[in-house]
Amino acid sequence: MSDEHDDAAPAAQTRHVEGLLEAKGLLDANELDRALEAFASGGSPAQGARVAARAWVDDGFRTRLLMKANDAVEELGLSMGGGIQPQRLKVVANSATEHNVIVCTLCSCYPIAMLGPSPTWYKSEAYRSRVVRDPRSVLADFGTTLPDDVHITVWDASSETRYMVLPNKPAELPEADLAAMVTRNGLIGTAVL
Numbered sequence: 001m002s003d004e005h006d007d008a009a010p011a012a013q014t015r016h017v018e019g020l021l022e023a024k025g026l027l028d029a030n031e032l033d034r035a036l037e038a039f040a041s042g043g044s045p046a047q048g049a050r051v052a053a054r055a056w057v058d059d060g061f062r063t064r065l066l067m068k069a070n071d072a073v074e075e076l077g078l079s080m081g082g083g084i085q086p087q088r089l090k091v092v093a094n095s096a097t098e099h100n101v102i103v104c105t106l107c108s109c110y111p112i113a114m115l116g117p118s119p120t121w122y123k124s125e126a127y128r129s130r131v132v133r134d135p136r137s138v139l140a141d142f143g144t145t146l147p148d149d150v151h152i153t154v155w156d157a158s159s160e161t162r163y164m165v166l167p168n169k170p171a172e173l174p175e176a177d178l179a180a181m182v183t184r185n186g187l188i189g190t191a192v193l
């Protein structure tokens with residue numbers, strides 16, 4: 001039988017361990033917040049993949065997604081919620097002449113609810129600074145070479161606004177097969193499908 005003290009003990013122990021790890025420089029408090037945010041939102045790249053696949057097979061959904069993504073993803077039972085502050089999701093679509101890449105130049109803001117926790121390189125100083133100055137060479141480092149006539153736009157996220165790329169439709173296949181083709185980096189814009 002547990003009393004109030006016992007119920008509170010795990011939380012207190014967790015805070016104590018967090019404090020020790022932070023004090024020793026082993027844990028970044030923001031990193032932990034992001035992990036908890038991802039856990040709370042249930043975010044993984046599968047969410048973003050579902051959104052992209054639906055946009056490819058349903059023009060009406062695509063239009064709504066590009067206009068007001070927060071409302072559109074709710075049609076799929078998804079949400080940008082989970083945080084204290086509501087996050088605006090802006091989806092930017094690639095085309096034959098336009099390619100989009102996302103970054104947070106200040107820190108590591110990322111559409112966690114759609115993509116799960118961000119990859120380590122996304123948070124790196126090298127990516128954050130270089131992708132803005134020279135996106136083409138950063139994409140080349142990822143093995144992504146775009147034709148010279150494709151214009152690249154880099155979208156800088158903030159605590160209020162998160163971006164996600166809608167890649168070009170990779171094939172004429174049923175929605176579920178399309179969703180399986182979507183990669184995390186495709187939704188970030190460092191890869192094409």
Ligand code: FE
Nearest residue numbers: 104107108109
């Ligand atoms: Fe940030």
